[in-house]
Amino acid sequence: MASPGYGKRSAPGQAPHDPHTFAHLPAREAYIASHIDRLPDGAAMDAKTLAKELPYGQQAVRTALNNLSEAGHLRRVREPAGDGTTQWVFRTYFSRTARSDAWWERWLNEGDEPQPDATPQRSPAYDALATLGLADPRLALSARECADLEPLAAEWLARGIPPAQLIATLTAGLPSSVHSPAAFTRRRLREKMPPEPPLPPAPSGRRIMECTSCRTPGRPEALSGGLCRVCRGVDVPDDAGVNARHQAAVRNHAARVRAGIRPGGRA
Structure with missing residues (x-):
């Protein structure tokens, strides 16, 4: 189990489990999703912990978690601890029912975490x-x-x-x-399922979504599939190219300076 207040949280409104729940996923992702689905709320589900429980290494588990995020089964969220302090907790919400980006964003903006009803009633x-x-x-x-x-x-x-x-x-x-x-x-x-309703006008600010891979916080609309643009490979920083251009400019400037102080050269 994770530290109190952290770890897995079940998303609301999930369909009941059946043998075909994760049939749309690749074999590795389906296996890991089934394992996470059986974990109780509050269980640790970071890559290091899951790798100890599964026949996969940490890197394979990280990749599978990213794929599950893109498939709509999980999102990483930081939110207030809810105990009257200013402490924030980091949780991973899991849904055996695959959800769209729009659904996760609507739920993120709804407010308080859904609490289980101790006296179930017909819906x-x-x-x-x-x-x-x-x-x-x-x-x-x-x-x-x-x-x-x-x-x-x-x-x-x-x-x-x-x-x-x-x-x-x-x-x-x-x-x-x-x-x-x-x-x-x-x-x-x-x-005949109707379309999803329009998104709410503004976020509540109570929860902040994180990139499933690098944990960089961001607005839900910027984290398509739960991943930031860099982790999706959309924006790949070209640090090497920038450095090369900078170094070339420095060399050219130094050459001009040296040329200016040579005998007969112009200062």
Whole structure:
């Protein structure tokens, strides 16, 4: 485990884990993502610690973490400790559900870290799914099916679609018979997913995102895939070229000076 207040934090609104959760990733990244997914909140997940727990070296783990960041599964963040002091803590937020840059930026600007509810209640997304069977018997879902589809429905509501509109969209234009209501509903939830709403006008300033690779702080829009431009290879400093030009200018100036003090030369 990391020091108290540091380490892994789970991002909100993740879909439940299934055998195909990380199937879109390369084998190494999928293996490491599955390991991180099983870690409890607060666990250390720096490259050095993970390399001790996994069959990969530190450099391979660092590369995999960068790739997971670009794939939308994690972001490094520094934020106030929340204990009334001025101390800042450094955390890595992990989401088994891949998120876009826009989603991470919206979440970063929302404010306080989501806290777990000690008294779980049915969510509006679950209620909307449970109501489908009343709106049209062809889409009657079991309690387990509602729970499985809840994250997808919750994403609709998070994008500004009210429950009544969600129900109307899912039940519109149904075929005469639906052999698998759960599969049909899942397909519609995915295929008709509305676009993400516009970003909030200004950041809250409570959290600062860092480059996953070099940990340089920056605004979310400057850290595409969680990486700064240099680590993405977009801006590569040409220090060697700058130094060479500077040294050549110095040599030319020295030659002109020497020419001026030679016998017969102009001072």
